[in-house]
Amino acid sequence: MDYFMEPTGVAIIGASQDFKTINGKILKYLLKHKYQGQIYPVNPKYREIEGLPCYPSVDAIPERVDLALIAVAAARVPGILRDCGAKKIKRAVIFSSGFSETGSEGKKIQEEIIKIAQEFEMRLIGPNCLGVLNVSTGLIASFSASMELDSIKEGPVALVSQSGAVGFLLFNLLQDAGVGVNYVITTGNEADVTVSEGLAYLVENPSTKVILTYLEGLRDGETFKRTIEKAAEAGKPIIALKVGNSASGQKAAATHTAALTGSGAAYKSYFDKMGIIQAKDSDDIIDLAQAFVPGKLPKGARLGIVTMSGGVGILLADRLEEVGLQVPQLSEALQEEVRKVIPAFGCAQNPVDVTAQSLNEGEEFKKCLKILLESDELDMLIVAITMATGKLAEKIGRDVAEAALETDKPLVVCWSVGQVAKPGFDVLKDAGIPLYHSPARAAKVMGVLYNYARFKDGWKTTVAEKINIPRQTKVQNALKESNKALSEHATKELLELYGLPVTKEYVAKSAEEAVAIAENMGYPVVMKIDSPDILHKTEAGGVAVNINSAQSVEATFNEVMKRALNYNPQAKINGILMQEQVPAGVEAIIGLQRDPVLGTQIMFGLGGIFVEVFKDVVLKPAPLSREDALEVLNQIKGGALLNGVRGGQPADKEALVEILLGVSQLAVEAGEDLLSLDINPVTVLAQGRGAKILDGVLVSSGLDNN
């Protein structure tokens, strides 16, 4: 990416002196924002443009060129790329539309340019993108009207977007909010460079402190995941605006786990685990970017409010409670301190009402902020300002900015009035103090800062157990051999390799064998048809429970066999599975679902109506740590059921944790060969008595193509 972001010279193919055209704008903005490298306009029509020598073709440029900017019609792009390749230009940004986004014709041209790039070892950004910015060097390689700004505020926020329009509107909103930006990368059709590579560059980049990204879908999951892991490791916040339903989720929606979790769930669970902050809106992502710029995170959840309106204080407190923060009562001693610097009719309790009057003059307001920021009773502060105009607004802004710059606690301003208070807004923006024009927005970012701080403190890479190679080989072979779902028995045999507590069970080929097994196992027993061709055993009449005698076993054997053949005369039948009958307990479901981009996710829910009616399930990316597994049990809404309610005994959570960890290890070892697993149900017995997997089905990725 360095050649893209730090080129020593750029060629503008088809450069124009008409600054209203796209090619003209690219040149215009490079000049306007004082690009520090060489600019080589290329256009046979001109000798020079704006005092720069203009070349008839790229090979006529005498110096080395790192980057070509191409915004000509799609059909001309392949020829130009070859010229660039011949000139040994190693990077090109292709703005042009008319490629794969327009249909099969464009797709062909896109494939052609990919081949050319490979041939010349050239990397491409785009096509169908809005270019890249490196603000510090004035590399404003874009024709977005956002570049009309007189000057660009430089700062620690970088932006990488799959959509050019969204990328640059976010850039514009950031600038409008006074947030400085260093890099913008828009990747468009991603014929070559992906959003993940852009992210990787920014995560490594030392001048980037906060990364924003707009994502529609990812193709290179491995790069993405490696990058995200690095960001988590470095504690560099990534704020994502992810749109569209997860295509992978839709693809695999045939399986139970995917159907229960719905589209987008894989992204959500992955983002949650990796501390990626999820924005829902353009407003939102800008709000969040502002909050992270000062680089201050709260040490706890205790928030102070300074306000001049009781009403705004209550509104803030309502919203803060929703995001899980506390607005604690202040100690008598602290209130005493506060009372000295606020008017008599103010309120020294949290929310602290300093009254509108105290703002007018003097040092009291600033002193009050300082007292609260220095107190060890509060971890962060919202200053809620109401009506103020002109000079007064400016003074308030200055007081707040000074207090904010002296503290390492997060301080944000909630100032819900219009442009009348602009002088105050400007002071805050210049000082880099996060400024929100409504209470809910200020409250929300504080909640996010707090959660991110907890994530950062608790972050550690989840390392899977060592891979057991012989076991892995067995599992992978079993999955590869089966071009579809494994039978219950075959599934359980694999689960058993991971020490999972499957039911005791044996396949009986004949009625006599069945009786012998039952006599040996003890009654009651469960009998199930065992056939790779009959997945829906109950539907086929292939399940019988509570079988209590040898006589009954014999009769059931014959009956179940008959029903199975009736159901599917072609079915290959292995026999009847003779299974121990497990006493009643809490029923749970544990599943696995492989997302082709983000990898395998583990699902947990309580069985029956809890997943079917209440959709009460949790997803978490594999591998799981022991803490992850425990968290999963507590995250479901019905988690209390495992603790025993209404006189019930607590269930054996430890046994569930062990199953989750085993399933996690299976996911790691099975890798891409595994599409999904449903363990449904597992019966969880009372604490200390374990759990039993009653049924399960593993599906190999072979099914993927169905």
Place this chain on the structure above:
Amino acid sequence: MDYFMEPTGVAIIGASQDFKTINGKILKYLLKHKYQGQIYPVNPKYREIEGLPCYPSVDAIPERVDLALIAVAAARVPGILRDCGAKKIKRAVIFSSGFSETGSEGKKIQEEIIKIAQEFEMRLIGPNCLGVLNVSTGLIASFSASMELDSIKEGPVALVSQSGAVGFLLFNLLQDAGVGVNYVITTGNEADVTVSEGLAYLVENPSTKVILTYLEGLRDGETFKRTIEKAAEAGKPIIALKVGNSASGQKAAATHTAALTGSGAAYKSYFDKMGIIQAKDSDDIIDLAQAFVPGKLPKGARLGIVTMSGGVGILLADRLEEVGLQVPQLSEALQEEVRKVIPAFGCAQNPVDVTAQSLNEGEEFKKCLKILLESDELDMLIVAITMATGKLAEKIGRDVAEAALETDKPLVVCWSVGQVAKPGFDVLKDAGIPLYHSPARAAKVMGVLYNYARFKDGWKTTVAEKINIPRQTKVQNALKESNKALSEHATKELLELYGLPVTKEYVAKSAEEAVAIAENMGYPVVMKIDSPDILHKTEAGGVAVNINSAQSVEATFNEVMKRALNYNPQAKINGILMQEQVPAGVEAIIGLQRDPVLGTQIMFGLGGIFVEVFKDVVLKPAPLSREDALEVLNQIKGGALLNGVRGGQPADKEALVEILLGVSQLAVEAGEDLLSLDINPVTVLAQGRGAKILDGVLVSSGLDNN
């Protein structure tokens, strides 16, 4: 309220020629915004101020004065009020602080001014408020800095707020968003005039089309409810920003129903029922106000998106799905029409991508909007604009405004860029086109418009059944006699008056009587201690089920009696309740909870873990219509359980509806005497087999003082 809002002349007590003081500002703003009535400054220090004669006292004013504006120190207010009363001034706005909000000293002065007002038949607004505005007459009776605006845009939005600061910051935000306002009323401490009276004035006022209100708590529930009913009847939208936890909810939190629903729930359910639109933030209420100003509501849920960025289109579609709207595919015929007016590389499918180019010149963009607005495939339109500056932004604004003004379908603009596009924003604001700077906000208001349209179409007053006077008398007497909770048996006797299916049961005074009852009723039976002093029967060991023989009845009788007396030796014991044992079914809970302001709410939930673990309950204000009752059953998350899941039979919903209606009628007839009712559980049998109330407790309002 007319004298407040349309006075022919106002006196400013303590008027000042120093426009930096509060009293000076009140005069300044009346002059600045050209108040059309007479202004009478009152201050012995001056002969005239700004060319107006200044009077030494109110009685020196020669003409009639409708309204006094008072912003002097609290201690001086009573004297001034008496002077005003003597001068026959019938209305006063008291801005001053230092009353009940500051403690017992201020409370006394507030009580004094209430007495004075009663004595002189004078009405008061405030104290501790920021005054009132009537924009059309220039009655700018406030000292809020919001009045510094050069001119105030007049329009159909009115605002009534319990907080002065919040009221005027919302006013300022409305003006900033280009939304015209006609009235603002801030009620402060509400010594006399309440927010409900303000609402009532605005609901009746023909020039007010949209009402915003900021509420902390209500005291005159009857006025409020009458007003809200009128607004619903008239289809006049009220948008409320309700803050703080419901005090009433906290007060009654001792009862089961209140504890389950939590604070604020009564407001939410009442607002839902009455179509009051609930804002969560200052941003939100301004967004919503804008959306309602054009007075256009969608006829259906089908929304068209016109965009110039695929990314913004997807983001909008994501958020629209969340608010329950559809972004339908367009018919081939309509796409054909659209294709004629968009560039070849645009997209005629919804979201329609007109591309940035098509905006530049010509009529195509406007034509495209027109085609979509005229189509019968869409009910509303979001126009999502990305980057555009200067003249282009202005042209886009004009095109959209023209298209919007020609249609009766809602059209809003989502324009997520900064101030570079201001010329476009200004055109839209001037034309009154709702403008949002982010996709989620545009999507949200469309969802609210759609829901309000459905509310308006479906609105009808719920009329309770005719009151059965003898029954009402019985119920009220029973509640009055009991200064606390009624016993199970007494509760059921009252429920039976409403035809509710309580268990067959008789009180046995002796073991022999118990046996006789059981023999007559048939086995098995349930036996419960019957004592007004033992509410927690199970805890007292006072419940036995599955009693199957005469012998067992006898033994149980003695055992239960012994345990009860052990539990509470002082308990007055009526005997043992002999009850039919009801077969298993779906367990539900039905409750009643009286909110002192909003009246009685009915609660419904499924029993056991569903209310305890999942908090799956619904509240609805009484009285219920039959449709309400059915809706309640479907609104709980576990509603599907009543339809029969996993092979279960559907439950008798009709029987539940009848119980809900009976409980609703009980609420109406019992009125204020009833604090709460818990029917817990009611067993719902299979369809056609009815339901049985197993246990219940009515609590009279006597408990209120506990």
